[in-house]
Amino acid sequence: MFSRRGFIKIGAASVGSLALRPFGLLPALAQSGSAEYRALVCVFLFGGNDSNNMVIPFDDVNYKAYSSLRGNLVLSGADLTNPVYAATGGAPYVFHSDLSELASMFSNKDLAVVANVGSLVQPTTRAQYLGQATPLPVNLFSHSDQQVQWQTSIPAGNSPTGWAGRAADLVAGQNLSQFPTFLSVAGNSLMGTGTTTQPVALNPGQTLDLAGFNSSSASQARRAAFQNLLTLNTGVKLAQSANNIMADSIADAQALDNALSKSSPLVTQFPKTSLGAQLAQVAQIIKVRDGLGMRRQIFFCALGGFDTHTGEILAHKTLYPQLSQALAAFNNAMTELGTQNEVTTFTESDFSRTFQATSGDGSDHAWGSHHLVMGGAIRGGDIYGKFPAFQLGGPDDADTRGRWIPTISVDQYGATLCSWFGIDDSQLLNVFPNLANFGSKNLGFLG
Amino acid sequence: MFAYVAHHMRFRTFLATFAAAALLPSFCFAQSSPEQLPIRAANRILEQGTWGPTPTPPTILQEKGLQAWFVEQVRAPISTYLDQPLLGADGKNNNNLQPVQVAFFQNALNGPDQLRQRVAFALSEIWVVSETGGVNYAAAFPPLFNIFQNDAFTNYEQIMRDVTLNPAMGRFLNMVNNDKADPARGTSANENYGREIMQLFTLGLTQLNMDGSPVLDGTGKPVPTYTPNTVTAVSEAFTGWTYPPQPGTVTRGHNPLNYIGAMVPVQANHDTSAKDLFPGFTLPANQSAEQDLDGAIHALFMQPSLPPFISKQLIQHLTTSNPSPAYIQRVASVFANNGSGVRGDMQSVIYAILSDPEARAGDNPWLSPSPGYGHMSEPVLFILNLLRGLGGAVSSTSTVANAAGSLGQQLFYAPSVFSFFSPQYRTPDGSPAPEFQIYSTQSAASRANLVNAAIYNGRFDAGTTFNLSSYIAAASQPAALVDLINTVFFHEAMSDSTRAAINQAMSAVTAPSDKAKAALYIALTSGEYQIIH
Incomplete structure (x- = not known):
């Protein structure tokens, strides 16, 4: 196995490219923000979560409209055992019965719902949409495009950077090391690609260590040859790109090993699911934030399977418990670490789904979606924004199947998170260039 | 049997193309001189068109050159996948894909049809079916991968039709048992297959010129290939199909799960309204499920964006991530017309990709390689x-x-x-x-x-x-x-x-x-x- 003693350091001076990360802790740079820790944790629900059945207005008028229109997707009776009441106004809502942990956190004010969020260029009405009277996001209802727009907050769809990557560019200087601000436990994601910073990807429960090296001189010579080669130009452009990623991996492996070796496991037990393992890994890294020299971090997790064109009721019965239980465990872990007020978790997803069902008891691609924000800093127990009018072809419908036109943009959602995270108002427009098109720059769900 | 005949026919088409010789770049003839192909060129071809060189020198390729090697690869016996049981010995769903995965790697390691397998694998990454999308049966994948293998050197329209009617694809993108809208139940035909066959398998989102660049409107914005109404119309055209019946049974409504064979129509579940697909391509009212399916597939096949959209992806899988517009245009032009008036001829397209001067430039040690290539x-x-x-x-x-x-x-x-x-x-x-x-x-x-x-x-x-x-x-x-x-x-x-x-x-x-x-x-x-x- 790999031995740290056999590790040969390559100093910053020997690394030829700016994209490569040097090793070790750097002296604290000039601090523009406070020294406290803050982290954002994104849980991306791939495939397009039908949030119409995640949380439902439970007053008589809305629930009646809901049940008359959702066909075979309607939830009733035993499906709806988690009623909650909005802190503002006291209106009743109900969570899907497999989201009981989320309902409890809502009642405990650790969680809030942001209603009808989606990609927009500017505020858009049904008449404007149908008349093509305002600029619209490109390729609405397409998975890949809408995922990208949620991750970049660029509705024109041509961004080389993600909004979290641009935010990371701005806050990276507050960290005490060169360890990446953005860490994904779900592979590469455009969301964390910045102009000057690049993400690190780490699979849950794994390391970035290179196997097969020891302290013998032969092994060290081979390691030195391997690492030297990373810095040399072989005349193949993509080879340099691959070398940069490998060099980052080596640098990040050492930083993670150093920090994690001094740590003990979390007491909080996470569910043995994909999302549970991802959030457990995130919590473990937050635990060693001081060892890593981190004051600002953004994490990326993912849960797939939400593209429920058929068999949606059954699919939610496995997806929603996984989501609810993993988020609850993470919330408990943050309490264990004393970071409950320093870490804010939020969901993203491609889009929500048609209110009208398909013939196979599912739903098709739609647009605006309800989202979850969680953590001690959240002004929880409330609904932010407005649920759409449940009326096919009604004022909030893009067509006739209940594709709700968003009333909150991804820019506003992200800007609210980033303001709390420590991005100055003057810099928010660098992260969210279209934010000026919207009236409110802060949705108020974070203190 | 049918596949063999079609295959044989396409092969003749391909040879006819060679007779015209218009496709062959002069560089190719320079290489196929009496002297044998240098090992550098031969192993480069193997990197692009097989699962990789071995320590044994590729003497046939070196002696006969790219063109003859290609013809041999097209003729080579086709590696296949054995059907897997739907249920395991315990009577439960058999979702053990290990034998099918092993078959894939063994075929790739030892099979004689190396180029066919590379093309089939590229097709499988365009026409994606995944175990993670409800297709949790090992039985689903051998028939699908046999289609990719059998069809790799046929015609793209045949690939479109065969994969569309494959039950694994039907289950993955919910075309199977997708019934017409039912006003009484408040349902509509689901749009999953109708949308993704356009976005991913044929056209992409943006209309393309033959060189792969986007078609722009008067204000400089890309022109979309389809609208939400097209998605609805194509989805309706594909309604009314169910699993193939088990041997000895009669189709009634929704047949039980069966991955063997092609899906079958159920006219009562098919939407018979008229459908406006693309300019010049409408489906009249009261057509059968088969007529609408054939009409919709042909309409997609004839769209001008399809040749550059598919050609570029095949290039990216085989030779380079960043082909020049001219390279894309050369291959897409062959896709649109192989020289004998045939559109979608896969043999000609794959040969055009491998024989293109841009693909072959690196064979020559005296030409400085393009740093962005590969x-x-x-x-x-x-x-x-x-x-x-x-x-x-x-x-x-x-x-x-x-x-x-x-x-x-x-x-x-x-x-x-x-x-x-x-x-x-x-x-x-x-x-x-x-x-x-x-x-x-x-x-x-x-x-x-x-x-x-x-x-x-x-x-x-x-x-x-x-x-x-x-x-x-x-x-x-x-x-x-x-x-x-x-x-x-x-x-x-x-x-x-x-x-x-x-x-x-x-x-x-x-x-x-x-x-x-x-x-x-x-x-x-x-x-x-x-x-x-």
Whole structure:
């Protein structure tokens, strides 16, 4: 196995490219923000979560409209055992019965719902949409495009950077090391690609260590040859790109090993699911934030399977418990670490789904979606924004199947998170260039 | 039987194309002079058109040249996949894909139809079906992959039709048992297949010129290939199909799950309204499910964006991530018309990709290579390159698929219909590089660790082993060893930097086996080796 003693350091001076990360802790740079820790944790629900059945207005008028229109997707009776009441106004809502942990956190004010969020260029009405009277996001209802727009907050769809990557560019200087601000436990994601910073990807429960090296001189010579080669130009452009990623991996492996070796496991037990393992890994890294020299971090997790064109009721019965239980465990872990007020978790997803069902008891691609924000800093127990009018072809419908036109943009959602995270108002427009098109720059769900 | 006839017919079409000779770049004729193809050129062709060179020199390719080799590859016996039982011995769903994964790797390691398999695999990454989308039966995949194998050198319209009616695709994208709208139940036909066959399998989102550039409107904005209304109309055209009936049974409404054979129509569940698909392509009212399906597939097949959209992806899978507009245009033009008036002729398209001057430029050691050329070997290809180059063996108990899985490409388990990586993915510096979407700090380390396992442990698992004897035999003369590695893994184009690093690692050990292992570790973990160029 790999031995740290056999590790040969390559100093910053020997690394030829700016994209490569040097090793070790750097002296604290000039601090523009406070020294406290803050982290954002994104849980991306791939495939397009039908949030119409995640949380439902439970007053008589809305629930009646809901049940008359959702066909075979309607939830009733035993499906709806988690009623909650909005802190503002006291209106009743109900969570899907497999989201009981989320309902409890809502009642405990650790969680809030942001209603009808989606990609927009500017505020858009049904008449404007149908008349093509305002600029619209490109390729609405397409998975890949809408995922990208949620991750970049660029509705024109041509961004080389993600909004979290641009935010990371701005806050990276507050960290005490060169360890990446953005860490994904779900592979590469455009969301964390910045102009000057690049993400690190780490699979849950794994390391970035290179196997097969020891302290013998032969092994060290081979390691030195391997690492030297990373810095040399072989005349193949993509080879340099691959070398940069490998060099980052080596640098990040050492930083993670150093920090994690001094740590003990979390007491909080996470569910043995994909999302549970991802959030457990995130919590473990937050635990060693001081060892890593981190004051600002953004994490990326993912849960797939939400593209429920058929068999949606059954699919939610496995997806929603996984989501609810993993988020609850993470919330408990943050309490264990004393970071409950320093870490804010939020969901993203491609889009929500048609209110009208398909013939196979599912739903098709739609647009605006309800989202979850969680953590001690959240002004929880409330609904932010407005649920759409449940009326096919009604004022909030893009067509006739209940594709709700968003009333909150991804820019506003992200800007609210980033303001709390420590991005100055003057810099928010660098992260969210279209934010000026919207009236409110802060949705108020974070203190 | 039908596949064989169609295959034979297409082959004649292809030969007719050769007779015209218009397709063959002059460079090709220069190469097929009486002198044999240099090993550099031959192994480069094998990197692009097979699962990788082996230490045995490719004498047939060297002696006969690309054109004759291509014809032999088209004629080679087709590797197949055995059907798997729907239920296991315990009576429960059989979702054990290990035998099918092993068949894939064994076919790739040893099968004579190497180019066909590469094309079939590329098709499987365009027409994606994944176990993770409800297709949790091992029985689903052999018939689908046999279609890719059988159809790889037929016509793209035949591929469209055969995969559309494949039950695994039907289940994955919900075309099976997709019934017309029912006002009483408040339902409409589901749009999953209608949308994705356009976005991913045929046209893409933006209309394309033949060189792959977007068609722009008067204000400079890209013109979409379809509207939400097109999605609805195409979805309605595909309604009314169910699983093939079990032998001895009659189709009634929704047949039970069956992955063997093609889906069958149920007219009562088909939407018979008129459908407006594209300008010049409407489906009249009261057509049968078969008529509407044929009409919709033909309408998609005839759209002008299809040749550049599919040609560029096939180029990216076989030769380079960033083809020039001219290269795309040359291949797309052959896709649109193979010279004999046939659109979608896959033999001509694949030959156009491999024989193009841009693909062949790197064969010539005196031409300075374009630094932006090439593509990263995706995990499945990387592992097969290792197996073929390092005397690998895959037994029936092998778990070799997990090796690719550890790099983000678990065969048959793509995360979604968007496959393992997007053809649009770019590196942070803006270079098109689809395979880099799954090359991260994590998978970079894992890739090096697989090389370590192959070389220093001699195996990935008990059923996946490597044999370094030809390299160890060469290692008594280190220069000969480096030459062998250079030939098998770098088509004799290894950079001086990589050669120096290999020598640095070798100089610290004395035994030939240690020298061979150190040299191979450096060579196969190098960035240069990860990029097929």
